[in-house]
Amino acid sequence: MLKDQVVFNYKDIPNFPQSTVHGHAGRLVFGTLKGRPCVCMQGRFHLYEGYPIQKITLPMRIFKMLGVETVILTNAAGGLNQDFKVGDIMVIKDHINMPGFAGNNPLVGPNDERFGVRFPCMSDAYDRELQQLAVDIGQELGYGDFLKEGVYCVLGGPSFETIAECRILHKLGADAVGMSTVHEVIVARHCGMRVVALSLITNLVVMDYDSQEKANHEDVLQASKLRAGQLERLVSTVVTRIDHPNSNLI
Ligand SMILES: O=P(O)(O)O[C@H]1O[C@H](CO)[C@@H](O)[C@H]1O
Numbered sequence: 001m002l003k004d005q006v007v008f009n010y011k012d013i014p015n016f017p018q019s020t021v022h023g024h025a026g027r028l029v030f031g032t033l034k035g036r037p038c039v040c041m042q043g044r045f046h047l048y049e050g051y052p053i054q055k056i057t058l059p060m061r062i063f064k065m066l067g068v069e070t071v072i073l074t075n076a077a078g079g080l081n082q083d084f085k086v087g088d089i090m091v092i093k094d095h096i097n098m099p100g101f102a103g104n105n106p107l108v109g110p111n112d113e114r115f116g117v118r119f120p121c122m123s124d125a126y127d128r129e130l131q132q133l134a135v136d137i138g139q140e141l142g143y144g145d146f147l148k149e150g151v152y153c154v155l156g157g158p159s160f161e162t163i164a165e166c167r168i169l170h171k172l173g174a175d176a177v178g179m180s181t182v183h184e185v186i187v188a189r190h191c192g193m194r195v196v197a198l199s200l201i202t203n204l205v206v207m208d209y210d211s212q213e214k215a216n217h218e219d220v221l222q223a224s225k226l227r228a229g230q231l232e233r234l235v236s237t238v239v240t241r242i243d244h245p246n247s248n249l250i
């Protein structure tokens with residue numbers, strides 16, 4: 001929990017997108033965590049809400065201009081990896097930008113040189129030191145049994161995946177699937193912010209035609225609540241152990 005909070009509702013910030021997803025509060029919270037300045041988004045934006053991809057990622061550029069140096073992203077995701085269980089926390093080591101395969105990338109259009117280069121590298125999208133820090137802290141906190149590492153694949157949503165789609169994503173090397181995060185990571189990396197990202201596995205995707213399981217948002221919200229406290233502890237401990245003096249975004 002941040003100290004000395006100053007809260008802005010998204011609706012009061014000019015040109016800021018509005019959260020439309022059930023369970024996303026739509027507030028920007030500034031404050032300090034053990035003396036470290038932070039800004040938290042309570043609710044992020046998704047392609048399926050109908051926003052242009054540049055609008056979804058606008059907050060990243062605002063944070064860059066505010067002096068943020070490190071971005072910590074969390075999401076809810078469906079588990080593709082057969083070793084994953086509901087409630088696992090996956091430290092993201094890489095991503096597959098599926099909308100990007102079809103040209104839907106937040107950096108499409110004229111490049112704004114004030115933020116970064118035309119063709120940014122993404123093989124170092126997820127900061128290796130911060131990944132290790134998250135894993136080490138997870139172990140220290142006793143999360144070893146449910147702490148995993150893996151590749152996150154983003155799709156546009158809002159429909160959940162078919163069985164055939166899940167099978168393909170699994171074959172492609174994705175460990176978890178969701179509808180967020182990757183666009184923000186691309187824009188954050190373009191402008192030189194460091195990124196660490198965590199997926200909470202809220203459901204296991206259906207890969208078997210005999211299964212009676214059906215993905216649904218209520219289960220996602222329910223499973224998120226179960227680990228909310230532990231995830232918050234992991235994130236806040238990472239923030240307090242990042243070794244630079246400037247701000248952090250959660
Ligand atoms: O917004 P995040 O945490 O990624 O949540 C995931 O869960 C929602 C679907 O239940 C989608 O928004 C999907 O992206």
Ligand SMILES: Nc1nc2[nH]cnc2c(=O)[nH]1
Nearest residue numbers: 076077078177178179220
């Ligand atoms: N695309 C997708 N997003 C999710 N978010 C939480 N679970 C899932 C899932 O199974 N698929």
